Amino acid sequence: MNAAQLRSAEKALNVGSWLIVAGAMLYSVLTVTPLAAAHTPARWAWTAPILPLVVDAAVVIVVRLDAALARVGGHGGGWPVVLRWMTGVMTLLLNVADSALRRDPVGVAVHAVAPLLLIVTAETGLAYRRAITAAQVALNERERAERERRETAAAERRAAAERERREEREHRASVAREQREHEARLAREQVEAAERALREEREAERARERVEAAERERREREREQRERQAAERAERERAEQERVARERAERERDERAALLAIDPAEGKLSEERARAVVRAAFEEGHPVRAAAELCGWSVGWVSARYLELREDRAA
Incomplete structure (x- = not known):
C-alpha cells in the first residue's frame, strides 16, 4: 500500500470506530438509565444517566489513547488492557442486567450486541492501527531507503561527472599545453625566419643604397650640368631679352620723341x-x-x- 491508501484506511477506521463508539454510548445511556433509576432512591433519580456516561467516557478515553499510542508505535502496558476490558465488561453487564433480571434471553442477546461490538471494535481497531502504523513505518523505511538509494546514485553520478570534468579539464590542459608548445615552436621558427629575412633585407637594402647613392650622384652631376646649361641659356636669353628690350625701348623712345617733336x-x-x-x-x-x-x-x-x-x- 502507498501512503495515500494508508491515510484512506486510517481515516475509514477512525470514522467507523467513532460511529460505533457514539452509537454504543447512546444506546448504553438509553438502556442503562432506566435500570439505574429503578435502583436509585427517588430523590436521586436524576443521577441515573451519570453511571452510563462515566463508563462510556472511560471507553472513549481508552479508544482515543489506544489510537494515539498505536499511531506512534507505542504500548501503554497492562493497565490500559485492564481498563479497556473492564469498561467493556461493565458496559456489557449494565446493558443486559435489566433483561437478565427479567429472565429475558432475547433481551439479553439484543442488549449485548452494542457492548460486544464496542469491545471487539476497540480490540480490532487497536490491531488495525498497529498494522497501519507498521505498514506506515515500513513504507517510510522503503521511502527512506529509496531516497538514500537515489541520493547515493545521485552522489555517484555527481562523482562520475566530477571525474569526467576533471579528466576533461586535464585533457584540455594537456591539449592547451601542447598547443602552447607548438605555438612557441612556431613562434621561434617565425622569429628566426624573420631575423634571417631581416638580415637579407638589410644586406639587400645596403646594396640598394649603394646603387641608389651612385645613381643619385650620377643624377646630381647630370642635374648640376643641366642647371649650368640652363643657367647659361637663361643668361644668354636674359641678355638677349635685355638687348631686345633696350632696342625696343630706344625705338619707342625715338618714336615718342618723333611724335612729340x-x-x-x-x-x-x-x-x-x-x-x-x-x-x-x-x-x-x-x-x-x-x-x-x-x-x-x-x-x-x-x-x-x-x-x-x-x-x-x-x-
Whole structure:
C-alpha cells in the first residue's frame, strides 16, 4: 500500500470506530438509565444517566489513547488492557442486567450486541492501527531507503561527472599545453625566419643604397650640368631679352620723341594719329593740356584717353 491508501484506511477506521463508539454510548445511556433509576432512591433519580456516561467516557478515553499510542508505535502496558476490558465488561453487564433480571434471553442477546461490538471494535481497531502504523513505518523505511538509494546514485553520478570534468579539464590542459608548445615552436621558427629575412633585407637594402647613392650622384652631376646649361641659356636669353628690350625701348623712345617733336597741330589729327600722340605724351609724363595741344583734340577727350591708359597700366 502507498501512503495515500494508508491515510484512506486510517481515516475509514477512525470514522467507523467513532460511529460505533457514539452509537454504543447512546444506546448504553438509553438502556442503562432506566435500570439505574429503578435502583436509585427517588430523590436521586436524576443521577441515573451519570453511571452510563462515566463508563462510556472511560471507553472513549481508552479508544482515543489506544489510537494515539498505536499511531506512534507505542504500548501503554497492562493497565490500559485492564481498563479497556473492564469498561467493556461493565458496559456489557449494565446493558443486559435489566433483561437478565427479567429472565429475558432475547433481551439479553439484543442488549449485548452494542457492548460486544464496542469491545471487539476497540480490540480490532487497536490491531488495525498497529498494522497501519507498521505498514506506515515500513513504507517510510522503503521511502527512506529509496531516497538514500537515489541520493547515493545521485552522489555517484555527481562523482562520475566530477571525474569526467576533471579528466576533461586535464585533457584540455594537456591539449592547451601542447598547443602552447607548438605555438612557441612556431613562434621561434617565425622569429628566426624573420631575423634571417631581416638580415637579407638589410644586406639587400645596403646594396640598394649603394646603387641608389651612385645613381643619385650620377643624377646630381647630370642635374648640376643641366642647371649650368640652363643657367647659361637663361643668361644668354636674359641678355638677349635685355638687348631686345633696350632696342625696343630706344625705338619707342625715338618714336615718342618723333611724335612729340611735332609742332602743335593747327587742326585735329586723325584719331589713330591722335591716339599715338596721346600715348607718347602719357608715357613721357606730359600733362593733359600739352597732349591736347599736340593732337588738336579736346582736353576732355585726351583726359578720357589718359584714364584708359592708367587703367591698362594698373591692370
